[in-house]
Amino acid sequence: MSDDLHSLSGAFVLDALSDGERADFEVHLGRCETCRDEVDSLRGVTPLLAETVAVSPPPALRADIMAAIRTTRQDPPVVDEPAAAEPVAAEPVAAEPAVAQSDTEAPTETNVVPLRRRVSRQWAALAAAAALVVGGGVTWQVVEQATTSISDQVLEASDAQTWQATTDDGGTVRVVRSDQMGKAVLRVEGLADPGSGKAYQAWLQDSSGSMVSAGMMTTTDGEMLLEGDVEGAAGVGLTKEPAAGSPQPTSAPVALIALG
Amino acid sequence: MYLVPPPPDHDSPYDHSMVDRTSGRGAGEPLADRLRQVAKGDEDAFAALYDETAPRVHGLILRVLRNPSQSEEVTQEVYLEVWRGATRFDPSKGSAIGWLLTMAHRRAVDRVRASQSATVRDDTWHARSRDVAFDTTAEQATARIEARRVRSALDGLTQVQREAVSLAYLGGYTHTEVASLLDLPLGTAKTRIRDGLIRLRDQLGVTP
8 A cells, every 4th residue: 555655656746646646645745754755856857857848839928928917916925824713613703803803903904905814704704604504423325435545445434424515506515534544535526617727725724723725626526635634623614726726715615614 | 735845055045056957946046036026026027937937838738738729828827826826936845947837737737637528638549649759849949958958868768668757747647547548557657657757867867
């Protein structure tokens, strides 16, 4: 199993893994220093490969792009702000301190308020709402048992617990967690197309309320192994982000699930 | 997300003498400085960055997607993302060109896989029969000394390694698709890809 994962390093660097393999390998990377070093060193090769296929784009494209950036606002720099949102598990009234705190920091809300701060208010409010709506775990019968990936092992675990939410578009988002394995799988069905250049990104909310990326959900129907500390997570969120991923959520969640 | 090690320790993070020519890595990399300017809204720096990198970015996307108008769309998306997200570039985590090309390749591959059942990949026969020996765009590329060096390193690989690396990176195929295209037993393409990359790394003197 482990040897098998090691051998995926090259394909990982070249984006030649399926979504599931990619998720599994990313988890493996977090634990395997040998693979991290190898991936780091192999990353230096790809820019050189790109040299061999260099082609100048049409001049009109340069003009289009220069015109486009003139009307595009840039993202603010990433700064460490403590406590991005209130913990999901908090009671509804707990949303208030977060709002009040934001207000002290930014007395007047103008269009220069960082999007992140505005989003964190929505997170807090929605988190409180979700805590009321989403119930406890129900056992979810697993049908497919084709392979033995980590995701499948979680789905098949005897202690697997499931939480479920429905998006505004009618899509289904499920979180399946095995406490014995200390891992969780996010499974989505029928999500709306995130749009060109966008993808869904999963987030774990920790007990302090901070949002930490749990990986990219690169499909609208499928599943991924959540990265990060799923045992300590109070909730799981899903937002639309640029396909390359964001360091923090930049849009309101399409789904938010409290893990109770 | 972009896993590369920090540059070697040295006093000034923006010391131009520390640029590593091979990987383009080093905090004093001119492109990294440009990105810092871009992050502050400098349109001239963005134009210069575009001029310096567009052939590689666009060439890579075009090679993966093959469709010129789709490739222009994706190239535009990548540069808009560079403009918006320049603040997220961290020189301690890798080279600027690596950051850009990783984004470009990922987007191209995402586009391919999102429309797998649609027109983009309908030309399976063409994919099978097309040249994978790195020479279709040789004319444009040989002008670059670096490209010639890479080409000669590629010649040092076994044919299977060369084709596997090429189909995966420049063709945008998954390793299982590569196995099928090269009639390799399932599960061996990933090993050929890894062996090929390691050999290229060693021959080209890429230092992490």
